[in-house]
Amino acid sequence: MPKQVDHRERREAIARALWRVVEQRGVAQLSLREVAREAGMSHGQLQHYFASREAMLTFAMDFATEQTTLRVDRRLAELGDRPHPRDVLRVMLTELLPLHADARATSRMSAAFVLEALHDENIRARARDGIAQGRAAVEQLLRRAVADGYVHPDRDPVVETHLLLALTGFTTLLELQVIEPRDTLTAIDQHLDRLFVEDAEDDHGAG
Amino acid sequence: MPKQVDHRERREAIARALWRVVEQRGVAQLSLREVAREAGMSHGQLQHYFASREAMLTFAMDFATEQTTLRVDRRLAELGDRPHPRDVLRVMLTELLPLHADARATSRMSAAFVLEALHDENIRARARDGIAQGRAAVEQLLRRAVADGYVHPDRDPVVETHLLLALTGFTTLLELQVIEPRDTLTAIDQHLDRLFVEDAEDDHGAG
Incomplete structure (x- = not known):
């Protein structure tokens, strides 16, 4: 080797x-x-x-992000050539939550990194960059979804991006077993259902 | 004394x-x-x-919960005798977020407690109880708001409770300064606006 x-x-x-x-x-x-x-x-x-501890921690976080991206890409590949943006967002959001063993490992790594970030300038900058990249990806997807008539035209892509990112707050509720995984998915599905226009593929631009 | x-x-x-x-x-x-x-x-x-460390930590968490409840009660008192349930929920949710110095102190205490809970059975039980009480209060408020025609009748109070609790995920975004306090409030207001029927006080039961 x-x-x-x-x-x-x-x-x-x-x-x-x-x-x-x-x-x-x-x-x-x-x-x-x-x-x-x-x-x-x-x-x-x-x-x-x-x-150093910081070099190790930063590599471990980058590796967690890579592994999460791989899981997301694998699940997106299963959605076919032209996936519905609702399904893409659902995969992106749910793979950030501790809903299975691999995701729990990367989610706890991420939580630990955020915690370190509160008291370390360098780590804070990296943690911010990571989330900012995720935010940009979600916002771009939503802008396109509005343009393509998938999302109600009165929705602001920036606000909707913030709400979707905030829903990673399910992490704590899942970790403490306050909410079951099934109920988490039900809530996320309802949130997404209200964001997306029904049957937009057949009826672009419908309000 | x-x-x-x-x-x-x-x-x-x-x-x-x-x-x-x-x-x-x-x-x-x-x-x-x-x-x-x-x-x-x-x-x-x-x-x-x-x-013990655990006795100290548990007292500090209970005291944080008490102080948060006092802040919420003070803000609710400002809303008058019959506050709109939307305003009540907004106060409850925003006082959990690190939007000002007092709330940041109790929010970080709470995050530390959740972290300890992951590896300590007793603390986990207490953390779960605390969140479960908050969840029950929000759910009760939403059930009454549906019955009184403030909330769209097609909304499920349990699902809406879960979504509101999950929005505490703004904590991380605020702590890392990924999202500004003003944008956080805008997003929360939009979420609440869509949950509540417009002008329900004048027009109970309107869809």
Whole structure:
């Protein structure tokens, strides 16, 4: 195996160890030493791959974003060539929520990163950039959906983007088992149903 | 001052010190020792008021809930004798968001508590109870609003309750300054506008 690939794979294995620490024991336990233990290597070996806690954390977050994007892309591919924008938004939103094991791991990683961001300028800048990219993607999709007659023309794409992003608040409700996964999907579906014009494919521009 | 009152006041002062640790330095710094330092007392003195980290944390969370309820009640009193249910919901929701300094302190306390809840059974049970009480209050208000013709009769109070609770997801967007407070209020107002029938006071039951 080429050295470069091996290096990348080891970093990904460390990132997954970090996710496990965050998921199982919480962000308070998140130190280089604890992640090294979980990854089954020495503190010194881990430092060969990451020079600092921040470098490790940032890589682990980028890797979580990559894995989330892969899951979204896989589910979008199942929707066929010209997916309905409602279905695209549903996939994007639900893959951010801890509705299954893989999504729970990346969701907790993301929550830990946000928490670090509150007290670290560099991490805050990166966390903001990540969310800003997601926001831009949702807003672009909604603008096009309005133009194509899928979304009621009186809806403001910026406001609707903000509401959809805010619905990631289901994360806490799911984590604490206050709301069941099924009820979460029902609520998201109702929100999307009201955003989109019925049968727009047959009747573009209908209000 | 009676001893009992003094004891309660000292506990509240410690709770506020705990909030400051969480707000300024993050939940990772949240130890009895760190809170004692912030409260300007020794570790031993603090233990006179709280026997354990969990007892201290639970009291600080209960106190945050109390303070949030007081803020909500004060704002509701300003709405007069028979407030519109839309205005009541708006106050309840926005006082949970970090839109001003007091609300940011209690919001960060609440986020820290949720985080602890993920890895502590007792705290999880308490966190769930707290949210469940809030959910029950919102659902009851919505059921009455549907019955009184304020809310569209085709709306399901349970689903609408879930969506309103999920909108606490604005917390992260505000904390990371991805969305401005003004844009948050605009989005919440649009969500509420669509939930409530226009001019229901003059025209009960209008669809």
